[in-house]
Amino acid sequence: MNHDIVLFLEMTLAGFLTLCIFSFLYKDNPFYRLAEHIFAGLSAGYYVGLIWHSVIMQQLWVPITQNGQYSLILPGLLGVLMFTRLVDRLSFLSRVSIAFVVGNTAGISIIQQLHGFVLPQLGDTMSRFGQEFWGPLIILIGVVSTLIYFYFSKEHKGALGITAKVGTVFIMVSFGAHFGYTVMGRVSLLIGRVQFLFVDWVHSFNKIIN
Amino acid sequence: MHSFFGKQLPVAVAFFSGVLMIITFFSGDQTVADFSQEQLVWVTIVGGFSLLLGVASITRVSLSDVRKRRKGWPYKAVLLIFLVASSLGAIIEGTERGTLYDWLFQNMNAPMMSTMFSLLAFYIASAAYRAFRARTVEATILLITATIVMLGRVPLGELIYGKLPEITDWIMNYPNLSVQRGIIIGAALGAASMSLRIILGIERTYLGRQ
Numbered sequence: 001m002n003h004d005i006v007l008f009l010e011m012t013l014a015g016f017l018t019l020c021i022f023s024f025l026y027k028d029n030p031f032y033r034l035a036e037h038i039f040a041g042l043s044a045g046y047y048v049g050l051i052w053h054s055v056i057m058q059q060l061w062v063p064i065t066q067n068g069q070y071s072l073i074l075p076g077l078l079g080v081l082m083f084t085r086l087v088d089r090l091s092f093l094s095r096v097s098i099a100f101v102v103g104n105t106a107g108i109s110i111i112q113q114l115h116g117f118v119l120p121q122l123g124d125t126m127s128r129f130g131q132e133f134w135g136p137l138i139i140l141i142g143v144v145s146t147l148i149y150f151y152f153s154k155e156h157k158g159a160l161g162i163t164a165k166v167g168t169v170f171i172m173v174s175f176g177a178h179f180g181y182t183v184m185g186r187v188s189l190l191i192g193r194v195q196f197l198f199v200d201w202v203h204s205f206n207k208i209i210n
Numbered sequence: 211m212h213s214f215f216g217k218q219l220p221v222a223v224a225f226f227s228g229v230l231m232i233i234t235f236f237s238g239d240q241t242v243a244d245f246s247q248e249q250l251v252w253v254t255i256v257g258g259f260s261l262l263l264g265v266a267s268i269t270r271v272s273l274s275d276v277r278k279r280r281k282g283w284p285y286k287a288v289l290l291i292f293l294v295a296s297s298l299g300a301i302i303e304g305t306e307r308g309t310l311y312d313w314l315f316q317n318m319n320a321p322m323m324s325t326m327f328s329l330l331a332f333y334i335a336s337a338a339y340r341a342f343r344a345r346t347v348e349a350t351i352l353l354i355t356a357t358i359v360m361l362g363r364v365p366l367g368e369l370i371y372g373k374l375p376e377i378t379d380w381i382m383n384y385p386n387l388s389v390q391r392g393i394i395i396g397a398a399l400g401a402a403s404m405s406l407r408i409i410l411g412i413e414r415t416y417l418g419r420q
Contacts, residue, residue: 014318014321017321018325021325021329025329025332036285037286038289038292039322040289041288041292041296042293042314042318042322043319045294045297045311046296047261047264047265048265048293048300048301049301049311050300050305051261052297053304054258056258059258072251072252075253078252078259079256079258079260080259082260082262083259083266085263085267086263092216095215095217095219095220096215097260098260099223099227099416100224100227100252100253101256101257101260102224102416103223103224103226103227103228103409104228104230104231104249106231106404106406106409107230107231107232107409108250109405110228110231110402113399113405115235118399121391121398125388125391138385139384142384142388142389142391143392143395146388146389146391146393146396147392147396149392150393167392168348169348169351170385170389170392172348172351172352173381173385174388175352176352176355177355177359177386178386179352179356180356180358180359180363183334183335183338183360184360186334189327189328189331190328190332192324192328193321193324193328
């Protein structure tokens with residue numbers, strides 16, 4: 001088939017699905033629900049493809065069959081045990097696999113959180129005092145007051161209450177800034193989709209006619 | 211037997227795997243480091259299976275809806291068709307350019323994903339209208355900051371007031387940074403203490419109902 005026609009058909013499919021999703025702005029309707037379920041199916045399938053090739057094949061099957069790394073049979077078995085979750089009577093067996101993943105993640109997390117986040121962030125808060133004064137002071141006040149705002153073990157009264165109030169002001173400034181950024185990001189995505197519908201799609205149609 | 215596999219063994223597995231990860235960080239021993247590296251591969255494998263379990267769960271629920279002709283079953287059938295097409299495409303043909311998996315992603319999944327996200331631009335506008343009515347001091351601060359950041363990132367803002375981009379940069383680099391830092395420190399401390407609770411077996415909710 002002609003390349004332009006194939007391109008037009010592909011764009012028409014993408015355009016149709018785009019309009020189906022935008023139809024939700026009017027109200028929930030069969031077109032939106034169709035696109036929603038196609039999206040859910042494709043997204044799940046996307047992860048199957050990703051896991052199949054990058055984990056099951058690359059890290060399990062190939063090392064066992066080609067490199068003789070038989071110790072990997074054990075995580076393979078733990079992985080298969082996960083599926084006992086689908087059988088009520090045997091679902092308790094999946095807890096061993098879940099505990100293995102959660103335990104390892106917890107062990108890594110303790111080091112990662114303290115060594116990778118808490119200490120460097122505390123260090124950065126103080127280290128800039130040598131170069132300037134007002135900027136790092138604002139940051140220090142912001143960090144301390146934000147932490148106190150989220151400290152709920154004591155009632156926010158007196159000095160703690162005042163600091164928490166200062167924290168609220170800082171938090172509102174930050175949330176406002178993030179809101180502004182999110183709006184900009186979403187609007188630029190919307191512009192992209194509208195451009196696709198009115199420029200790319202129409203252009204591919206014109207190419208066939210001409 | 212049920213209690214051992216369902217309770218004692220998972221808690222023991224979580225404890226030993228978590229402790230091993232912590233020991234690895236502090237110990238300079240190469241054997242320990244190699245073993246923990248191997249264990250990380252195991253975690254990736256078991257974690258990969260857990261993602262597949264999620265897909266298996268969606269398939270099971272959708273199949274049951276289709277078989278019993280429950281409300282909205284045709285949509286579930288569509289979901290299953292696209293899930294199977296995408297998964298089988300990836301398993302049989304691979305995920306490279308030009309495959310069915312890639313075609314489905316480029317022409318259906320990617321356009322739908324960006325449309326879904328762009329849809330939020332409309333809802334964020336109505337949410338902004340409700341949140342930004344300057345009823346309180348906090349809401350006013352949020353409103354002013356969001357407006358400055360939005361205007362400061364587009365040429366129109368600079369046209370209105372030349373120093374708007376500079377003010378936006380200051381907001382992002384000082385008050386916003388300090389709040390992000392406070393939130394990161396607080397969340398990291400919370401995650402570290404939760405991880406410790408998991409390793410010590412105090413927190414067991416991840417195992418599900420006992």
